[in-house]
Amino acid sequence: MDIAVLIKQVPDTDEVKMDPEKGTMIRDGVGSLINPLDLNALEAALSLTGQRQGTVTVLSMGPPQAERALREGLALGAERAFLLSDRAFAGADTWATAKVLAMLLEKTGPYDLILAGGKATDGETGQVGPEVATLLGLPFATYVSRLEAATEGVTVRRTVEEGYQRLRLPCPCLVTVLHDLNEPSMPTLAGKKRGRRAEVTRWGLADLGLDASEVGLTGSPTRVVRIAHPKIARKTAFYGAKDLDKGIAHVLALLREKALLQGGDRP
Amino acid sequence: MRRGEAKGLGGVFVVAEVRRGRLHSCTLELTSKARELADRRGKDVTVVVLRGPSPEGVGDLFRYGADRVLLVEDERLASLNAEVHSRIVARLVEEGDPEIVLAPATTSGRTLLPAVAALTHTGLTADCTGLEIDDETGLLLQTRPAIGGNVIATIRTPDHLPQMATVRPKTFPASSLGERTGSVERPELEEALFESGVVCLEEETVDDEEVDIQDLDVVVSGGKGLKRPEGFKLLRELADLLEGAVGASRPTVEAKWISYPHQVGLSGKVVAPRIYLAAGISGAVQHLAGMQTAETVIAVNKDPEAPIFRVADIALCGDLYEILPRLIEALRREREERHD
Numbered sequence: 001m002d003i004a005v006l007i008k009q010v011p012d013t014d015e016v017k018m019d020p021e022k023g024t025m026i027r028d029g030v031g032s033l034i035n036p037l038d039l040n041a042l043e044a045a046l047s048l049t050g051q052r053q054g055t056v057t058v059l060s061m062g063p064p065q066a067e068r069a070l071r072e073g074l075a076l077g078a079e080r081a082f083l084l085s086d087r088a089f090a091g092a093d094t095w096a097t098a099k100v101l102a103m104l105l106e107k108t109g110p111y112d113l114i115l116a117g118g119k120a121t122d123g124e125t126g127q128v129g130p131e132v133a134t135l136l137g138l139p140f141a142t143y144v145s146r147l148e149a150a151t152e153g154v155t156v157r158r159t160v161e162e163g164y165q166r167l168r169l170p171c172p173c174l175v176t177v178l179h180d181l182n183e184p185s186m187p188t189l190a191g192k193k194r195g196r197r198a199e200v201t202r203w204g205l206a207d208l209g210l211d212a213s214e215v216g217l218t219g220s221p222t223r224v225v226r227i228a229h230p231k232i233a234r235k236t237a238f239y240g241a242k243d244l245d246k247g248i249a250h251v252l253a254l255l256r257e258k259a260l261l262q263g264g265d266r267p
Numbered sequence: 268m269r270r271g272e273a274k275g276l277g278g279v280f281v282v283a284e285v286r287r288g289r290l291h292s293c294t295l296e297l298t299s300k301a302r303e304l305a306d307r308r309g310k311d312v313t314v315v316v317l318r319g320p321s322p323e324g325v326g327d328l329f330r331y332g333a334d335r336v337l338l339v340e341d342e343r344l345a346s347l348n349a350e351v352h353s354r355i356v357a358r359l360v361e362e363g364d365p366e367i368v369l370a371p372a373t374t375s376g377r378t379l380l381p382a383v384a385a386l387t388h389t390g391l392t393a394d395c396t397g398l399e400i401d402d403e404t405g406l407l408l409q410t411r412p413a414i415g416g417n418v419i420a421t422i423r424t425p426d427h428l429p430q431m432a433t434v435r436p437k438t439f440p441a442s443s444l445g446e447r448t449g450s451v452e453r454p455e456l457e458e459a460l461f462e463s464g465v466v467c468l469e470e471e472t473v474d475d476e477e478v479d480i481q482d483l484d485v486v487v488s489g490g491k492g493l494k495r496p497e498g499f500k501l502l503r504e505l506a507d508l509l510e511g512a513v514g515a516s517r518p519t520v521e522a523k524w525i526s527y528p529h530q531v532g533l534s535g536k537v538v539a540p541r542i543y544l545a546a547g548i549s550g551a552v553q554h555l556a557g558m559q560t561a562e563t564v565i566a567v568n569k570d571p572e573a574p575i576f577r578v579a580d581i582a583l584c585g586d587l588y589e590i591l592p593r594l595i596e597a598l599r600r601e602r603e604e605r606h607d
């Protein structure tokens with residue numbers, strides 16, 4: 001089974017800077033790491049290929065330093081790494097990101113299975129996976145908390161509001177994963193060494209044969225028009241050790257006011 | 268689609284949330300919001316309902332503002348198949364030419380809509396908490412929190428149609444407009460749209476109401492300050508008295524004191540209950556990202572400097588093992604008095 005894992009490098013700080021003109025995130029110069037859920041995706045890929053053979057390829061679109069995230073993927077056991085990096089890709093929304101990732105997958109594949117994180121900690125859209133799948137015309141499953149190889153496909157368990165849904169998908173397909181899929185492992189010393197040496201193939205706009213107008217900010221249907229830094233101002237009523245009684249009375253009064261105290265005799 | 272290719276004459280479409288064959292209340296919320304937006308644009312509201320054959324009517328939707336319901340009932344739609352559902356919605360969008368398409372930001376909406384956006388080549392804004400029509404341009408202004416709620420971004424889709432958004436449940440109220448009617452249409456769809464190699468093997472409903480912590484008015488969460496897994500029993504007791512759910516910070520989930528569906532925060536769930544009570548939680552930004560839009564926050568912590576107090580309406584500073592039992596006591600007393 002040949003598996004592709006989409007890896008996004010996300011900022012490791014709470015202080016993400018925004019470009020006030022373009023309304024996009026400034027990714028240069030912030031410490032970064034692999035999006036946590038992408039590590040779950042990679043772990044799943046490694047364990048599936050461990051059981052059944054095949055290769056794991058990690059792919060990312062991002063600035064040159066996103067190479068670090070891919071090297072981490074290589075250190076963990078991925079065999080090939082591709083980085084889509086070009087000034088023209090900057091400012092891409094999920095549509096423009098999915099478009100170039102889909103093309104990269106097409107050109108570096110075929111893959112039996114494509115894995116992505118359920119959502120990234122920066123954009124938090126969770127849209128890239130389903131969009132990539134759809135652009136490639138592949139069936140897909142989201143919110144996957146269990147994943148197993150089956151004959152000619154995979155079976156997954158999706159965690160949804162009311163419980164679980166179990167599906168069987170034919171390969172090739174795309175699956176986006178949740179945190180409780182597995183416990184990502186740490187790279188070994190030998191792995192780290194390999195990660196430093198292995199090749200990361202860089203692709204640019206020309207390699208995809210696209211026009212600059214089709215990618216990045218100009219190729220994105222959405223535009224960020226305003227960024228606000230909300231300060232949630234709450235007036236805090238503070239109760240210390242001496243006036244906890246008052247504090248508890250305050251809580252009760254609040255519950256009463258919000259009609260949350262009917263205690264069982266609510267209709 | 269580019270503006271021009273599409274005109275947006277079809278008004279506002281809402282993709283209904285169907286759970287186990289029934290319309291979920293968040294559909295009514297979105298229908299109300301859609302009504303408001305459509306009125307600003309002088310257009311109609313259409314609710315798209317995809318489901319298995321169901322005895323339940325769709326009449327409620329008119330009272331909440333729908334003019335038209337596009338109803339597709341088919342055995343093969345009884346459980347969500349992302350590929351098939353999105354294909355059908357995309358087809359109805361192509362035929363109906365809406366200006367705006369909204370779906371709830373639930374696991375279904377957030378699965379379906381990206382695929383519809385990809386099929387119709389347009390933008391999609393995830394998890395919106397605000398929707399308005401721009402006075403000047405008539406465009407939809409979509410507001411959403413990002414980067415753990417640290418920024419609020421306003422997004423537009425200037426050159427493509429439809430303008431699409433998923434909307435966080437409980438963001439907008441469902442308001443009934445009284446008796447109203449509209450049309451129910453059953454569009455004809457060709458067989459090919461239903462073709463898929465994906466098979467639903469099983470659906471399992473977990474009757475543990477606590478698993479969906481996003482649905483309840485009260486969430487009582489615990490953090491590492493509980494010190495031991497049994498601490499969650501205390502929280503469960505409190506939550507039960509308030510008909511609420513139990514939430515948790517990440518370290519308690521990692522320590523396996525409680526399961527992942529309970530985790531609140533950046534890498535867990537975002538909740539916006541009427542009351543969020545945090546006990547033994549320091550209030551790291553990653554946790555705040557999941558709860559700071561709650562209507563009211565009550566925090567219990569023994570550290571007067573705990574950051575959670577900065578976002579709290581009521582701060583109870585002291586040992587949670589003293590404070591929570593007292594609170595539970597007080598609630599029990601109150602309850603008994605009411606029953607007398």
Ligand SMILES: Cc1cc2nc3c(=O)[nH]c(=O)nc-3n(C[C@H](O)[C@H](O)[C@H](O)COP(=O)(O)OP(=O)(O)OC[C@H]3O[C@@H](n4cnc5c(N)ncnc54)[C@H](O)[C@@H]3O)c2cc1C
Nearest residue numbers: 490491492516517532533534535547548549553554569587
């Ligand atoms: C990428 C990333 C994603 C993350 N995602 C999440 C997420 O989704 N959700 C999340 O919660 N965290 C998340 N975190 C972790 C987050 O940074 C914090 O580590 C975590 O929220 C701290 O949990 P806590 O408040 O329970 O523990 P602590 O920070 O250890 O706080 C315990 C608190 O309990 C108080 N306390 C101790 N004993 C008592 C007592 N007897 N009575 C009253 N108070 C007491 C202490 O004063 C302290 O304030 C994430 C981190 C990263 C890097």
Ligand SMILES: Nc1ncnc2c1ncn2[C@@H]1O[C@H](COP(=O)(O)O)[C@@H](O)[C@H]1O
Nearest residue numbers: 006007061116117119120125126127128
């Ligand atoms: N620039 C990118 N490069 C590679 N993968 C990405 C990129 N953006 C998003 N993804 C994948 O899509 C998932 C969801 O990201 P998002 O839609 O941004 O929340 C991530 O966990 C990645 O697997």
